[in-house]
Amino acid sequence: MMENPRGTLPEQSFYEQVGGEDTFRRLVHRFYQGVAQDPLLRPMYPEEDLGPAEERLVLFLMQYWGGPRTYSDLRGHPRLRMRHTPFAVDQAAHDAWLRHMRDAVDELELAPEHEKELWDYLTYAAAAMVNRPG
Numbered sequence: 224m225m226e227n228p229r230g231t232l233p234e235q236s237f238y239e240q241v242g243g244e245d246t247f248r249r250l251v252h253r254f255y256q257g258v259a260q261d262p263l264l265r266p267m268y269p270e271e272d273l274g275p276a277e278e279r280l281v282l283f284l285m286q287y288w289g290g291p292r293t294y295s296d297l298r299g300h301p302r303l304r305m306r307h308t309p310f311a312v313d314q315a316a317h318d319a320w321l322r323h324m325r326d327a328v329d330e331l332e333l334a335p336e337h338e339k340e341l342w343d344y345l346t347y348a349a350a351a352m353v354n355r356p357g
């Protein structure tokens with residue numbers, strides 16, 4: 224095996240450090256169980272079947288954290304703020320979205336530094352997605 228210059232193991236992506244695809248699938252599956260029960264969020268999802276939306280979010284998050292780039296192969300550039308403009312993401316929707324995400328993150332039982340990094344990103348991204356006053 225070739226030694227790398229610093230004599231350390233090659234750095235792993237966050238995606239790999241937290242357990243790869245399985246971890247992101249558990250996260251997003253748990254999140255959508257919450258969405259399915261949510262009287263505010265559920266009607267916002269255009270499709271009867273939440274499965275395809277679940278798959279898009281899984282693939283996006285895997286890609287964002289350094290995993291396979293399948294999301295962009297299938298969907299192109301994420302442009303997430305633009306893709307959310309048809310949906311009324313106000314403060315209440317933002318809060319509900321993050322509440323289900325918080326439950327889902329808690330169930331992963333990640334190392335505290337990983338949990339913080341993931342949660343900081345999710346809260347930042349959720350705030351950026353708000354596109355309606357109120």
Ligand code: HEM
Nearest residue numbers: 267268276279280283298306310312316317320348349352
């Ligand atoms: C803040 C509250 C949010 C609400 C209420 C919301 C709601 C929605 C809805 C209704 C859809 C359409 C479902 C579909 O057919 O795919 C969607 C899509 C999506 N959302 Fe959100 N979202 C929120 C925040 C976020 C955040 C923070 C992220 C990323 C970290 C995100 C990532 C995505 C992705 C990747 C898609 C699919 C985009 C595509 O490829 O078409 N969303 N969201």
